[in-house]
Amino acid sequence: MALPSGLEALSYAAAEDKDVFCVTREAARKYGLRSFADLAKQNGKLVFGGPAEDKNRVVGLVGLKDRYGVTFKEFKALDASGPLVKGALKKGDVDVANLFSTDPDIEANDWVILADPKALIPAQHIVPVVRAAKADAKVRKALARLGGALTTRELARLNKLVSNDKKDPDRVAADWAAKNGLTKK
Known part of the structure; x- marks a missing residue:
């Protein structure tokens, strides 16, 4: 993708805020789910939840079908790693949910991120974009x-x-930067 004139993308970070497909720990056990490939063993039985665009995009139902042979009983258009999709996963209204890798609720709820051995979802690293003249x-x-x-x-x-935890974002960032030696002493 070309950036507007005067902007420049620098080297990407190690961190990714990436799409991930998650299931509850119970669903992982019940259906033997560890990866996207395992979903095909449950074709036509599971419900997928995520943002509306997941229905027609490659990093969604189209890609799951093309690359892994996965089909779902139903698709529920919800939100992108927000309260609707997470609530539906908690209540069992969806079996598989599209969340983001940095969503703290994944760990808090002991949800399982399904592995993607055929790399359907590309890298989604955090990339700083700067005004070239100022950088x-x-x-x-x-x-x-x-x-x-x-x-x-x-x-x-x-x-x-x-x-x-409702901590102040500026304080959290400052504390993290100091802990990691990224601030002036």
Whole structure:
């Protein structure tokens, strides 16, 4: 994708805020689900929930069918890793939910992220985009250090502190940066 004039994408971070397909621990046990490939063994039996676009996009039902041979009993258009899809997964209204890898509710609810051995979902790393004219060597170096320190797991932990524990986002970011040696002493 081309960026507008004057903008530049720098090196991506280790962290990804990626689409993941999750099931409850109970569903994983009941249906023997560990990966997308396992979903095909349950064709026509399970309900998939996610944002409306999942019905027609490759990183959704189209790709699951084409790459893994998976079909679902039903698709429920809900939201993108929000309260509707997470509530539906908790209540059992959907069996498989499209969430984001940094969503703290995955760990909090002991949900299982299904493996994607055929790489249906591409990498979705966090990428800093800067105004090229303003990004001097100091800015570039700082963003590279930040990108190297920030992992998906750590980003999920930080999201939990802000979203679930209601901590101040500025304080959480400042504390994390200091802990990781990313601030001036």
